Amino acid sequence: MRYLLAFAGLLLPLILLPGQAAASQCSYLLTAGGSETYPVEDISAFVEQEMRQRLNRSRQHFNVEFIRRCDGDEARFQLELLTENLYILGINGHTLPEDIVRYSDEPLTISRERFEASFENALWFGSLSRRQKQATLKILAFVISETARFSDVETAVNNVFTKNCLYEWQEYASLLRRWKTMSIFANSRGLAYGNQYVGGSRAFLLAPITPEIVSEYNQSVSQGWEVIRYDYDQRETDQPVQIGKAYCPANLAES
Template sequence: MYKNIVVKISLLSLFLLFSGCVQNQVSLKNNSSACNVVFSKGNGQKYDLKDIRSFVANEIRPELIDTDKEFPINIIKECNGVKTSNIITMNAKNYYLTQVNGQKLPSKIETYNNELALTISQENFINLIDNLRKYKFDTPVPDWNDQTYKEVEDVYYKQKTLKMIAFVLAESARFEDAAIALDKVFKENCTISWHDFNALVHNWRNSSDYVTETRTLLDKQYKGGGHSHLYAPITSNQIESFVKDLQDGKNYNFYHKAPFLGYYYECK
């Protein structure tokens, strides 16, 4: 009898948990689908999600230079008539995110957490925008062993949010492949995994060096990084040649913790 009671309670708990999850998922989808997001550089021209590729090409990539200069990107989210604005400050020298709504980012927050899984979709992007106002991004991060559970959790969500924003604004500016995938995400409601692009986003310097050494720099590519050694965008053809030469055993620098395995995403 005791076992029967436990089973019944367990089944009821699972049902309630599943029901709650379904309700939460429906709520999130309804919230995101009822929202509109636009980007602008400062108070300049506004671009919606489906124009992300044009926004990056026209407003972010041309900023790349050899000196430290910051420029603001405005992300405006409007849901059911309620509008919120978040300002992401970027460094023109390398496209790094440096501030969120005027809050300077500590190095432990702005560094990619490679263990942190991230699904990039229109819905997730729209929902994560709210975290830009929810958390204080300039809070100093204690050493890992000294952090409370709540502090670890907060760092996790901050890093997840910045990882998403960085892919949308910075990685799409650095790499043509990232921009193409993101364009598909926002136009066709695709889902992609950040980890599929792990090798790409960790090889900007290496792929730029490859372009220099093979003398394949194009007129349409911008230069920056301090010594004009970083290029944007690194094109799909340049990455393809880079990977092929690495596979053929040619001696070029590359990020050793992740091989190029291709980009796998599908539209649902």
């Protein structure tokens, strides 16, 4: 049975199985590499203890497992990730091709409801359309990989799971696509201090990129700071990044 779920004007076809338990009856948990389980409401503890600490400069694979428990029934699937950069390489045993791994520019709302629909889609990932696979990957990557990379995303995802807030993916796109650039900037300015973890191959990738790093980066690029990209011999200017606005029940009620 299929239905259409609308987010911010975008219709995304999602698979809903007959008899699927209502979201209110279900709990969602995370575990990584056989670790203890964490409820998604404790996403900050999970990313600090189980994700960021796995970031290193080797190319080792590890798994993150999502678990859904509904009135005694349980479903689960795994993501395959790489310690070097926290990239998601596979979903539920399906290796991701390049056109799925690379983020599309399709509008997408980040929400608890969207996450729960993406969980269901991940269980049947091989049968999804290309567009469904791209949307599912974006949600799961935002929750797992990008939350580990950026403190601002960690705050957003925590608000999604604990306050039922909504965010627009496009309002974070410029931030998500500058992990390497901001890591280079933070290293060049000596801003990598505190509980920082390092990965990458040629460039040193830092996690987390904190709001302070983002603020200094925006100020510096506004004043002409240039980054060396790609061939490591050409400098390019950049633009300040935007951080997405939260749409939470409280401020939605006021609008």
